[in-house]
Amino acid sequence: MANTRRKAAWEYFGEELKRRREEAGMTQSELGQLVFVSGGYIGQFEQAFRKPQLDVAIRIDETLRTGGFFERTWHKLIKEKRYASYFEEVAELERTATKICDFAPLVVPGLLQTPAYARALTLESDPFATEASVQDTVDARIERAQILADATRPEFWVILHEHVLRNPVGGPAAMADQLDRIAAQIRERTVLVTVIPFAGGAHASAGGMLRLMEFEDAPPVAYTETSFAGTLIDEPAVVKRAQRAYDLLRGASLTPEASLDLIESAAEDHRRCARTT
Numbered sequence: 001m002a003n004t005r006r007k008a009a010w011e012y013f014g015e016e017l018k019r020r021r022e023e024a025g026m027t028q029s030e031l032g033q034l035v036f037v038s039g040g041y042i043g044q045f046e047q048a049f050r051k052p053q054l055d056v057a058i059r060i061d062e063t064l065r066t067g068g069f070f071e072r073t074w075h076k077l078i079k080e081k082r083y084a085s086y087f088e089e090v091a092e093l094e095r096t097a098t099k100i101c102d103f104a105p106l107v108v109p110g111l112l113q114t115p116a117y118a119r120a121l122t123l124e125s126d127p128f129a130t131e132a133s134v135q136d137t138v139d140a141r142i143e144r145a146q147i148l149a150d151a152t153r154p155e156f157w158v159i160l161h162e163h164v165l166r167n168p169v170g171g172p173a174a175m176a177d178q179l180d181r182i183a184a185q186i187r188e189r190t191v192l193v194t195v196i197p198f199a200g201g202a203h204a205s206a207g208g209m210l211r212l213m214e215f216e217d218a219p220p221v222a223y224t225e226t227s228f229a230g231t232l233i234d235e236p237a238v239v240k241r242a243q244r245a246y247d248l249l250r251g252a253s254l255t256p257e258a259s260l261d262l263i264e265s266a267a268e269d270h271r272r273c274a275r276t277t
Contacts (some may be wrong), residue, residue, distance in 0.1 A: 010048040013073055015260075018046040021063050026065050027084065035059040040217045044096060083140065086230040090211070090223050095147060099155040099214040103249050104164055106209070108178060111145045112158065112185065117178040120170030147189050156191045159249050160259075162198050165266035172274040179267035186260055194253035204221055212239075212246055 021031050021042070029039030030048070034145075035056055044050035052060075057070040083091050092270040094100060094111075102109045108117060118141045124133050129137075147153055168175040185191045186253055222233040222242035254262065 005205045006081060006118055010051055012046045013052055013070070015047040016073070017042070017052075017060065020066055020069075021046075024064050026064075031060070031063065034063045038217045050096055053092075084230070086232075087225075089232055090230065091144060093213055093215075093221065094144070094154070097154045097213040098216050099157075099212075101157040101159075101212040101246055103210040103246060105161040106163065107167075107169065108160070108164055108182070109122070109158055109209075110141050111148060111156070112191065113141055113145070114174070114178050114181050114183055115142055116170050116174040120174060141203060148185070153190065158191055158193045159196060159246070159253055160193060161196050162200075162262070162266075165195065165263060166275070168270055172270040172277065176267045176270035176274060178237070179263050179270065181262060183263050183267065186256075186263075192256060193259055193263070194250065195259040196249065196253050197262070200252045210242060210249075212243060 021028070024031075026034075027039065028042040032039040032042045035042075036059065037056060041050065041056075045052050045056075052070070052074060054071070054074050057074040060066070060070045061068050100111075102111075107121060110118070113121070115138050118138045119134060122129065122137045126133075133238065148156060165179060171177070182191075182193060186193050209225045211225075212220060213223070214220045219234065220239055220243075222239045224233070224242075226230050233242065253259065
């Protein structure tokens with residue numbers, strides 16, 4: 001129900017934006033130029049594909065002379081805190097990315113997590129969280145993963161360290177289910193996963209989580225995250241260094257075929273452990 005309300009809020013904003021833009025006699029490109037985004041962004045706002053940012057809503061008000069309507073609408077209907085502040089923009093950007101590349105040295109990336117795995121991670125990070133809070137976190141994570149089911153889904157590459165496969169988050173049964181789901185997505189060709197084995201050396205897992213994202217009408221970005229903070233990077237030189245680091249990690253990985261074999265073998269190991277406990 002909460003997800004439906006959020007989607008309805010975005011759609012309301014988009015419908016009003018389209019109506020008032022057309023009343024002003026502007027195309028999407030003309031409005032985008034005046035508020036410093038592309039015409040494609042305006043189209044994504046109008047179709048509720050992208051949640052409007054506050055600063056853009058304010059500039060739209062100024063350009064269309066709507067007396068603060070879009071800023072007020074943003075505050076009343078759209079503002080939400082489903083993610084940590086440092087991840088909010090990343091969650092928005094992944095909705096329009098054409099390619100996403102993740103390196104996960106410790107846990108399964110959010111876009112691949114099962115509900116049981118996501119729940120276990122949430123409780124491990126905050127054992128005093130209320131049930132409502134835990135469920136909202138899990139719902140938000142599973143909702144994000146819907147981009148992989150869309151016809152316009154991004155090309156999704158993932159590099160996992162073998163540690164991710166061996167750590168029984170949520171218990172061995174839940175971990176077996178998680179790895180089975182990853183294997184199924186590999187076979188469905190919604191994601192390409194490679195694994196860096198323990199034999200790959202310490203250098204491969206020395207850094208934290210890394211994500212690269214590419215877009216049709218915007219420069220690529222990089223994102224790094226630790227346990228309590230994340231950094232979105234758009235400086236071209238730094239993004240280029242991050243891309244090179246990802247290429248080196250890919251070079252240390254097993255082939256996709258060998259990686260799938262290792263994932264399925266690890267799933268069976270967890271299943272065997274679940275049967276004996």
